[in-house]
Structures are given as C-alpha cells and as structure tokens.
Amino acid sequence: RKEVEQDPGPFNVPEGATVAFNCTYSNSASQSFFWYRQDCRKEPKLLMSVYSSGNEDGRFTAQLNRASQYISLLIRDSKLSDSATYLCVVDSGYSTLTFGKGTMLLVSP
C-alpha cells in the first residue's frame, strides 16, 4: 500500500505569518505531486502542482525532495482566506492518485 503522510494539525497562525507544511510519501516511483486545498467538506481544488525544481505561485511555494521523499508547501503572508485543509497528493503509479489525510490551517486576525 502506497502511503502519503501529513501532520493533521491544526496549525494556528496569525494573519501575516509564514507557515510550512511537509508531506512524506512512500512510493519512490511516484512522478507527479500536487497540493490541493479543501474548504470545510467542500470539494478539493488544485492549489498547485509540485515540480522537481520547485515552483512558486504568488505567496505559495512548493518544493520536492526526491531523495528524502517529501514535498513541502510554504505560505507567506497568511490571509484569513487561507484557512482550509491542505491535501498532499501523489501519483501511485497505477493510474491513480493517493491523497494524504490533510493538514488543517487556521489563520486568525
């Protein structure tokens, strides 16, 4: 069974803070990595794909470390609207995706 592990949190941070989440995966053959965002029991939505060289989208930065088999998500200048659960997603190599259980972020005023 291929696993994706995340710290469930919650991470409680004030507005403006920088927060980082890590995720480890067990399948060394995985090629595709993603971060999805899910608001309170709504559908998950893609936040960003994670590329080998690392990538940035505004306040969000994703990094991949293949040697240690983990990916990270950094959120700078946190906003109240960033409060959500962040799902780490890794391809299983069998035309399916494996989802982590999610890390909850709560941003307070």
Added chain:
Amino acid sequence: EAQVTQNPRYLITVTGKKLTVTCSQNMNHEYMSWYRQDPGLGLRQIYYSMNVEVTDKGDVPEGYKVSRKEKRNFPLILESPSPNQTSLYFCASSYVITSTDTQYFGPGTRLTVL
C-alpha cells in the same frame, strides 16, 4: 461553464435500498473516478475509469458498482447500501488518460444510510 456535477447532493436512505449517484462532466475528460471521504481517513478511491467501457477498482470498491457507457457520465451504484457506506462522496475527472493531470471534483454527495 466547465464543471463536474453530482446528484443528489444529499441523500438519506435505509439499509438495502438500491441507489445511484450520478456524475457528469462537460469537459470531454477521459478519466473519471469516485472517492469517498471519511473523518480521519481522508479521500479514498472507490473506482476509476480511463475511458468508455473501461473501469477498474480503486482502494475501497466493496459494495459499489460503476459503469461508463458514455464519456461524460460515470454513475456510482450501491446495490444494497449499508450503514458503513455513510460518507461524503466525490466524483472527479481529468483530461488525460492517466491520473496525473489536474483532477476536477464535483461538489460532493453526502450519503447517510440508516
């Protein structure tokens, strides 16, 4: 508007009463799948389909059936629902035949089996 739709959004039923949750996408996507989400367990894949008439089991297929007669539709069938199938269900689709493309999720179906 590009979207994945699911019906019904909420359903309360009783043990053993057959039900179908419909899923439809208007993006001409090849790949479609069903997930269930339970507290503490995250999203788990039930079934997926890489093309019309091609379906395969995911991690938790027991008690479910699917069909893919048309590209746009991928219904989830519970022949004899049981209380342990009470869950939040999501349908998802993506463009390419593999799962590595962005998954677009439907709004979810909250099912309660009494």
